[in-house]
Amino acid sequence: MEERKSLHDPVLEVEDLGVQFILENETINAVNDISFKLRKGHTLGFVGETGAGKTTTALALLRLVPHPGKVESKKIEVCGHEVTAMTSSQLEKYRGNDVAMIFQDPMTSLNPVFTVGQQIADSIMLHQNVTSAEAKARAEQMLELVGISANRAGEYPHQFSGGMKQRVVIAIALACNPEVLIADEPTTALDVTIQAQVLNLMKKLRDDRRMSMIMITHSLGIVADICDEVAVMYAGRIVETGTLVEVFNHTKHPYTEGLFNSLPNILNRSAKLKPIPGLMPDPSNLPVGCSFAPRCKYAGPDCTCAQPKAHWFSDTHMVACAAYQREGFAIDRPEKK
Amino acid sequence: MSYRNETLQSQITGSKDIPIPKRYVRQTQTRIVLHNLSKNKGAMVGLFIIMVIVFIAIFADVLLDYETDVVGINISQRLLRPSWKHPCGTDDLGRDIFYRILYGARFSVSVGVVATTIGLGIGVIFGAIAGYYCGLAEDIIMRVNDIVSAVPSILMGIVIVSALGATTFNLMLAIGITSIPQFVRITRASVLSVRNQEYIEALYASGMSEPRIIAFHVLPNCLSPIIVQATLRIASAIIAASSLSFLGLGVPVPAPEWGSMLSMGRQYVRSASYLTIFPGLAILITVLSFNLLGDGLRDALDPKLKK
């Protein structure tokens, strides 16, 4: 637990990461100049709406951004290696071994023509010097670990239910004991009851193996449950980041406030939900100033002319909002203790 | 191309409901199709060549004098190599190959179009019946369809033409019949998918008669694959027609059908290769144009059909 509290040994450090998709007649700015760190044994949550650039950020960490995507960054350092400088053979060693990813949709993330056992053993064979029999045995252990009986290793994905498939995807990701696990909305496609099971399984495995984790989700509940730190993303930028307590109890950014206000409150069930008006801007045509300004009730003329500067409330708590340059500005959401 | 952008966008953003760009909203379906089609260079080239060929076919009688230019024998001019006077040379009876090729467009285009129309007409009717009424009618139609399509089409063409006699109409009929099964299958498949839509059920509930529902509400929604199939089918009908003529089972001599010109040129394949080169090129260009147009139409009508 010493290590979990230590602030000074990030396993993953990203500076000024940007991803653009250059199409025939437009350029989509999916991720814009984001920077973050992940500390050993910590879990960082990325929250935001669909299309905020969370998944693209994660793919950039594995250099898996699909074809017309262009990645630019000052630094993507994982476990001491600079990812952008890797040759393809280094990249092959790095993927799955140092960083593994759990994908969003378990229904489509498994190859339909190979048995689940093969798909797990595959990953083991690739990164560890074992015979195929050993890999098979390890694969069966992994299945048991995620709560699937080992004798189903010879079955194909279509013979499994959604929750089971997600467990298989988790088993594949964990098969080589990665340093960092990226989970991209691992429970979105699942039933609520299965969601809880899968989340608990992931928490347990993370703690047992002391992994660092990036959890991508649009559910604030999942963030509260599993994360140590939170980064709120909007239109490809991180608008607020800090520890769980800082972001949840001392919310500073108007967008984060909007996210909380659009959640139902169990203590006051007759209260109306307050959704954020409007839509996220078109990523091919982002405003010059703050991307959230068109939907923000606090927006002033200072918000629309330039990108807001980072405003630090503590060593860890950053907010990108120009309104804090104004004297005595505060959002409506009360601070909690 | 807009489709590609959409899929890309949905890959990037992970979202299926991308706002449709405004410029598409006000356009009608037909305009979108024409717009997509006009962007496809191959299809446009194909369409242009088809228009030229059809023009030649229609006005062949005006452009050329059939008796002297096309079938008139002139032994003193026989087997001349290509020159300015005879751009494609002359054949063993001294007839100008270029003129014969031009006139031959008439046979190829008419056989292609008529044969496809026969296949389309019969195929769509039976396909629609099979797709709309399940049960016995469907079973019978589909089994007969299996039988007809079990015989390879070129062979079926040969059997029909050699049984009925080698005339232009029998050739059209034979090729038309061999293309029925494909139209039946394709129509049935799309009728099946449209039939189960709720608006059809609503029409039925409102008391509209079934033939009317099929003709005015089901079939119009099945048009895309049928149009594409018909265009591609014209291309293969032209090949089939020239194949049968090549075997001596098509348009009777001395009419300048491209396939029968090839069959004649075959005797001189070593000494006068131009007799086989040019009629074949004519077939290739015509077929290629219809294929290009058909392929372009498929992409334009339904990007998801893209194969």
Add this chain to the structure above:
Amino acid sequence: MLRYAIKRLLLMIPVLIGVSFLIFSIMDLAPGDIVDIQTAEEGLTYEEIDQLREAYGLDGSVFTRYFKYMVRFVQGDLGTSHISGRPVLESYLEKMPATMALASASILVSIIISLPLGIISAIKRGTFVDNASMVVTFLGLSIPNFWLGLMLIIIVALNVSWIPTGGFNHGIASLILPAITVGTALTATLARTTRSSMLDVLSQDYLRTERAKGHKEFKVITKYALRNALIPIITIAGGQFAVCLGGSVLTETVFSWPGVGRLIVDALNGRDVPMVVGSIILKSATIGIVVLIVDLLYAVIDPRIKTQYDARKRKQT
């Protein structure tokens, strides 16, 4: 699986009966029969004509003749040729080696060329390589194969003396031109199928999973993607192979190839009814069986289809 295969085989029987009746009745519509041809050639008396018609089984209505034919057919007798007097089955099987050789060579060559071509086009989608190969395949689809054969003869006859331009008697060399002729259209179709099928698969999430495991891109394509893309490719290749096994009439004509395609056309020209009907039944049966084998192959590649075959209680169309 076995039950499925047996059921499919049984379902072929009514189709074959239908095919034979169809051909039988079309042949009946034909003006002139073998006796007319012989009359024209040899000048027979009316008595001789009647005797011959009876001997050939050409008397009576279509139905009685068809019924008689089928009774013998069920007993395993496909009849004898009116022209050569030899059993139909024997003549047909005699032509099979040439047809088999041509079909196998064509499909082999076209798979070897089209698979890599289609895969590369799919990976390099929209680039020059892709566009060029699509243009070439389009040409391949549009070219009439008998004309292609003639062009090859023109080119080869003038330049390369050791490649024969006809016949079956020069070993492998005699296969070269016919195989290119038949193979061109096959290659074009297969390359396009491979490309579109690979494009479908390449956008699938599970390939991202494979890449995230750290597989080499080459392996991701050739093992994990290709195996998923194979079904449409095998369907087309199998269907084409089946059709080739039925003989390619035009290519056989152009190259004087002694295959079953020529056999049928010659029989048709001579109004040799038992030969025509028998050959077409044999040909359709060959095609049906090859297509069935291809369908069974799916199950080996895709476990989901095997489940379907096993679970299927009744035939669904």
